Every structure is written in C-alpha cells, then in structure tokens.
Amino acid sequence: MDRSSQCDEPSSPAESPSPPAAHGENEKNAQFLTGLRLYGVLIGTSVASFLISLDTSVISTAIPSITTQFHSTPDITWYASAYPLTLCSLQPLSGKLTTIFSPRWTYQTFFIIFLLGSLLCGVAPNSSTFILGRAVAGAGGRLSLYSFGTILGPIMGGALTEKVGWRWCFYINLPAGAVTVATLFLFFHPPQKKPATPLTPREKLLQLDLLGCVLFTASIVMVLLALQWGGNQHPWNSPLIIALFTGFSITIIAFTIWEQRQGDSAMIPLSVLLRRSVLFSVLFASLLLSSFVIPVYYLPEWFQIVLGATPLQSGIYMLPSVISQLLGAIFSGVLAKRIPYYNPWFFLGSSLLCIASGLYTTFTVFSTPPAKWISFQILQGLGCGLAAQMPLLTVQATLITSPAQIPLGISLVLFAQYFGSSLAQSIGGAIFQNILASQLEQEAGLDKTQIQELLRAGNAKVRETVAESFPQSLNAVLEAYNMSIFRVFWFPVTGSAVAFILAGGIEWVDLRDMASSEGSENRVVDEFSKPGAKQGGSRAGV
Template sequence: MAGGTGDSGEGVGGKETSDTPREQSEKEQENQEYVTGLKLLAVLGSVTLSGFLMLLDGTIIGTAIPNITSQFHSLPDVGWYMAAYQLASAALQPLTGKMFTYYNNKWAYLVFFTIFELGSLVCGLASSSSMLIGGRAIAGLGGSGLLNGGMTIIAGAVPLAKRPLYTGIYLGTIQVGTVCGPLVGGLLTEYASWRWCFYINLPIGAVACIFLTLVKVPELTSKKPFTLSVVRETIPELDLPGFALFAPAAIMFLLALQLGATNYAWNSSTVIGLFCGAAATAIIFLCWERHTGDRAMIPFSIVKQRIVWCSALNGAALVVSLLVAGQYIPIYFQGVLGYKPAMSGVNTLPSILSQMATVILSGFLIQKVGFYLPFAAVGSAISAVGNGLVSMFSPSTKTGMWIGYQIVLGGGRGIGMQTGLIAVQNALPPQKLPVALAFLIFCQNFAGAVFIEVANVIFTQSLASEIRAHAPSVSPKAALAAGASPSAVRALVPKGSPELGGVLLAFANSVDKVFYMLIACCLGGLLCAPGMGWVDTRKNNKMPETG
C-alpha cells in the first residue's frame, strides 16, 4: 500500500494477519459495542471536563506570566514555565499509548489525572521560580495521558465513521478551556493571586474524578483484568530503557538552550558539552528503538509510515504556533500596551474564539466532504499568514488591527488542528491507534517544549540588543530581571522619560521576532500536508490511498 500503510503485520498479541488496516477496522467494529444516548453523553462529558482543565492550565498561565516573572525576577525563566510542562508531557507521552493499549482505559486515565492535579497543587504553593517549574513538570507528566486517553476512549465509544464529528466536538469543546484561560487567569491574577490559576484545578478536578469513576468507559480493544501478573507481562512492552534514554537527552538539549540564552556564552564548554551529550544520548536512543522493534516506545514500523510522520509534523507546527503565541501575545498586551491581566485575557479572545469555532466546523465539514487533506493545507497556510500579521504588532497598532490579525491566526489553527488525528485513525487498525495517537501528541509536546525554549532564546537575545538600540540608559540585565508586567516595564525608566517609547518598542520588536519563527514553523507544516494522504474517510470499504 502507498504511504507505508500496508503493514498488515502484527496485532497486539503478535498474531499475523493478511487483513488491511481498513479490513481490521471493520472486523473490530462488527464486534464492538458502542454507546449511545445518555451513556455516550456521560462518557464524552467526563473526558471533556478533564480535557477542559488541561487546556485551561495551558492558557491560564499566559496572562499570569508577566506577574510571575516580576515577583520572582525571572524573565529569563519564562520559557521553562511552559517548556517544563511540555517536556515532561513529551517524555512520558509514548508510554501512555502503551499503557492505554494494555491497561483499563478508565483507571489509567484517572491515574494520569491525579498526577496532573498534584502538579497543580505544587505550582500553587510554589515559593520560587524553580519550585514552580518543578510543579509544571509534575503536571506535565499527568497531562501526558489526558488528551491521548480522551481520544482513545472516544475511539472505543463510537464507530470509525463518526469519529471525525465526535473528535471535533471533543476538541472544540475542550477549547472552551483555552478560551476561559486567558480571561480567568487575568481575573484571578489581578483580583486574587496568580496562585489561584493552579488552585482552581483542584475543586473542579475532584468533581471530574468522581464523575469519571461512576461512568462506564468502553474499551477500544479487549484487555485482560488488571493483576500483578498482567503488570509483569506488560512492563517489558513499555520500553522503560527507551524512556530512560530519551528523558536526559531532551533535558540536556533544552538546558543548553536555556543556559546559552542567559548564563553562558554559546561557545562555552558547558553549553557545548550539553549539546554533545544530548546528541550522543539521542543517537543511542534511536539505535535502541530500532533494535527493540514493535515493542519500542516509538515503534519505527508505525512512525516510518508517511501518513503518520507527515501528520505528526503538520500537527506539531500548529501546536507550536498555539503554545508560543499564547505565551508572547499576553506579554505584548501587558508589557507593551499596558493592559492589566484581566483585560489582557479579554484581548486574546479573538484568536481563541475563532480557533474554537473553526475546529468544530472543520470536524463537521470533514465528515461531510470526506477529505481532510485540503483542511490540513489550508489551515497551515492561513496560520502562516496569521503569524505574519501578528509579527507586525507595534506600540501603536490599532485595536481593530490586532483583533483582525488574531482572528486570522486562530482560524487557521482551528481548521487544521485535528486533521492529523483523523488521518492516522483512518490509516491504522484499532489496536495500533493508542500508540500512534500517543506518537502524534508526543511530537506536538516535544516540538512545543523545544520551540518554546527557542522562542525564549530569540526573545531574550533580541530584547538585550533592542534595549541597547532604543533605550541605551537601561541595562539589558535590568530589563530581563524586571519581568513583563505593565508596572515593571514602565519602572525601567523614570516617570516622564522620553526613553519609555524606546523601551516599549524594544519589547514589541522582540515579540515580533518570535512570530517570525512561527511563520517558518507553519510553512514547514504546509510542506508536510501533502504526505498526509488523499483519503476519502466516507469510503469505509476501501483502503486509504496516498496518491
């Protein structure tokens, strides 16, 4: 089969079959008992509420970051507040696919959700920037299984033909968390404390846990009851050595980026040593994964299929755009335009509302039209244009312009956001879906962690040079230590100083350069879109074609 989807190969138990992925899907559907009516609503409601909290946690910190950096004097750490979450999530992500393959979906999901809640508690109690970063890492470990687990549960609850619609409803509805995040984060930061941006997860999370415990969650594939013998049998399948190799490689790489941007020169032995260590460990990790075969944390038999890796790269580009923009647009609104946190959150709604609307609409249209490839290409192209428009933000940008630019940006992301998930669901048999979906989300989280840190490097390096050029009396070190809250930025110069305009321009130009990077990311996603396959999802009796 074109695109590498002809690996009819082995199922979970290693039994060989000559069936195509589509034929295997049809056989699974014949034996699957799907849920409908109120039961389906209960299943969707439980995973949606959990997903809502996860996405709320991702965006609620955006409007709080300027105040956090000012309180801890930690603007150089701004990248880690997001990257620690994304890195921890990416490190564990491939293992979540294995866990949902072998263990009961509901209880595995609840374990991940409990860890996510623990991380939120640590963040709320943080007394330093380092403790906050640690809490974000714990939350990331828990969050690693929520999106994949939610989609795995939905895939087992509804037939393949209806998955685009319900996946669109799920992704679109949990985007309400993204919508509420900036506004709720701004209100809590301004009228209570930024700590409540994390405490808010605890009571809502308790309700979600109770709700999910009482709901019957269908399984995508049949599994053995959970026993110690099952744990002993499945531990070798989890590829823990692969995890032990990947995690330090990723940490060393991101730490090299962080230290090179702040404490050390790029040609210092410390930074070079970290890069070399990361590269060496990554090579060993890839060799191990190849040696392990289908039992690897990232099975090459799945990853090498063109539809899978093209879908992963296309989706990762859009997620990078979402995460990085969600961190730096609030810095623009607060640090440059001087809005308070609550109003800053309101100002980000145009991009998030347009994204929420288009992700639901695209799910509906894909089900009607049948072809997802046009949506992937158009979404990436519009996202690149949107990032280009946002890169023109300045201290004098008119309100109508920054509203319109954000609508374009959010609309493009929403159009293409779920196309990779739909492509993979139509290319692989059900027993391989948890691992494949985990790989897609792994790529998104790892790319998010890397490019958030790259964005931090671009921003901090640019701010230092821009401050020297436009406000020479201000120390670049003082600008980095001040944070990005409105009062801290304006306190860099005496009241009434003519250099205030230069300071604001320096911050605006530094934010703009971050969006140059996002333009390139989205264009890269556009180049990968054709490899996702020209597949008609309505023809359940035909194999995927990748013309």
C-alpha cells in the same frame, strides 16, 4: 469514520476499560452505567478534562505576573514548555498503562499527580519549584485533555491574576479536582480482562518502554537548557552549551537505536511512523502546533508590556484567536464529511497561520490599532482550527487496512503536537531573551546594571520599573520589547511555511473509494468503539 475523530483526545479509562478478546465477548461482558453512577462518572471526567485543558492556556496571561513575582524573566521559556514536555514524554505510555494495570487506579493516580503539580505551582516559593510543579502537573495530566477550558483559560487566568493573584490559577484546581477524585472513586468500577497468563511486575514494566521514555526526556531537557542558556547566561561556544548539545545528540541517537530494536512495542514505533502519509502528517502536526503556540504566549506579553493592558484585559484581547479556532475546527470537521480529500485543509490552515504570523511582525508600539490585532488573530485561529485535526484523520485513513495500528498512529500525532509545543516555547524564549538584551543595550541605551534591574523586575512591572529608575527611556524600552516580541513571530512564519511544504508529501486518497471498499469505514468505527481502543481528535488549543 468521521465519528471516531470527533473526540479531542485518546479515550479515558472511563470510556475504555480493557480490550476484550472478541466482539461477542465484549457484548457479553459489557457493563453499562445508568442513573447516579452514569452522571457521577460523566461529572468526574468532565471536570478533569476541563481542569487539565484549562491549565494549558490559563498560564498565558499570568506569565508576566509570575516573572515579576520570581524576578525571573529568563525562565519564561520553562514556564510554558515544562507542561507540554512531560505531556509528550508520557503520552505514548499512557495507553499501555491502562491496559497493563487497573484503568481505575491508573486514571486516579495520574489525576492526583496533576493536582499535586497544581498545588506545587500554587505554593512555589521560587521559579525552580514552579517549573517543577508545571512538569509534575503535565505528567499527571496525560490521561485527559482538551475541552471548553481552552476557551476560558486566558480570561480566567487574567481575571484570577488581576483580582486575587496568579497562584489561584492553580489553587482553583484543588477543590474542583476533589470532585473528580470523589465521584470516580465512588462510581467508576470498570471491568478488567485478566490475561490467560498473569504477568509479573517485571514483565509489565518491560512492556512500557521506560528506557525509551528516559532517553527521550533526557535528550529534550538538554537541548531546552542549551537553548535557554545559550547566548544569555553562557556564550554559545562555552563548554557547558557545547556539552549540552553533544549530550542531546548522543542520547537522541541512542533513543532512535533503542526504538528500532523495540519494534512495535517502542515508545515511537518506527514501522508506523515511516509510512509516508503518517510521517508527513506527524511532522505537519508538530510544526503547525509549534507555530500556533507562539502567539498564544507572546501576544499576552505584548498586550501587557507594550499596550499596558491588565492581565484580564489581555485575556479578553485573546478571544478572537480562541473563538475563531473553535469555529474553524467545527467548520472543517463538518465539511470533512463531504469533501473527498483531507489534503486541502492542510494547505489552507498552514497558509492562514503563516500569513497571520507574518502580519504580527508589523506591530509597532504606538500605531497598531485594535482592528489589526483582532483581524490577525482571526486568521491565526482559523488556520489552526481548520488544519489541526486533519493529521489525525489522515493517519486513520492511511492505516485503515491495519486497524490495530490506528491507535499507534494517533498516539504519534498527539506526541508530535505536544513535542512541537514544548520545543517551540524553548526556541521562542531563546530568541526573545537574546534579542531583548541586545535591544535594551543598543537601542534603549541601558547599561548592564539597568538591564538586569529590568529583567529581575519581571514583565508585569516593565513600565513601573522604567518610570522609577530611568523614565526618559520609556519609549525606547517599549520599542525594545516590541522588537524582541515580533522577532519571535518569525519562528511561526518559518514553521507554518515548512508545514505547508510538507503537506505536499501527504498522499491524496479519495475517501469515497475507501468508504465503498469492503466496508472499510465500518471497520474503523468498530475498532474505535471497542473498549481499550484509542480515539483521537484535535489538539489545537495551547
């Protein structure tokens, strides 16, 4: 069973062309790639996975420069959350698309959309266009995600931003992406099983639960706007903010009712979600990743604003977290085969992440040595790495008696991770913006005009703007930014603590009993080896 959990994402169309009617038919119709075609498809899918995973982390060290370019510090929330928002919105639909429509053209279409989103980000003349580009890239990136790019992301983002400009963080996707498009067009020709009764276009669309997707996306956009604007651009009790929260409540209720009516064909199938261990695993996955992504995005802000690091330096400074996360995932993945319960990893990972987030709140402007932020990052990375893949493994173990539901369970976990990432960025951005404005006024003594000047300048030019306009306030301004950033870290402290508590709701199942009962483990491996089946793995990196 453990082999099925080692993939980092649901299998791509290159791996799962279409579900056959029976195992014997699968063997009869199997088409094996060899020679040039095999290496062409491997190169194409590997480049795609690398680029899309790179896009999740490359922006973290570039955001200060982007806010400076567009004079848009308040939009920092959307720079980080737009990409995972569309990822989570389309995640449940992607598997259906590859079984209803041609896997070859579905994959190609989504990847081209991702490249168009990258191009839109690169040429964006303003903040709104850039956010739109991030959303488009996230929609197109749904079919392939997470590889070695998450490790190189912060360094590449910092290097490109510092040496040639932040726009190249997105332009770099275009020539490399052309390789994927060309190789898959030439070599990727998977067989597609035709249904006994061909479906009409209308019947195909009805299977996708598009209404559920629209309701969910609309509700989340409204709550994200309310969190971004509330207390910053508009008072919390303003009619606009109240209307946004009301709209969110109405649409999320409508979404829940609709999903219940849809049954197993729903975007979020409640029959699977409401199983005890599945539900708690999904909630844990959402909270764990939401707690992890806050440091991923706000540590580079602290490095560049408070410490005065360059974008490249801030990327290098993030390596302890990324490397320890990778090592933690490998360590837990190996030992998971030998320890008869997955539950201890939930508690260990969430507790380490909670401790690391709490330690981040002790940062000061002038007395935080590298030993502290390096060791804190190691705890953070280990916490996420040790626990991130466990919800996926637990869901597989829980649904082992219902193999057909395993892909749905894995889809729910991945959905929760993307959703948690998007929502966390919005909450973190709201905390940062509200506290920063208050701190700059009350503690740094700046008036509203000076505050607006500082915010318009962007985070990459905080020191430069202060030196030019009010140099006597430099230390106080840095203290204000330090206070605003470390207050954001209280959110992951809370989130990981709640995740620790929720881990107690996951049933303790002895995996040795499962493996020895009626060959259950072999059934899961066989199910996941069928073309069209989804495989899951760790979505630990942002």
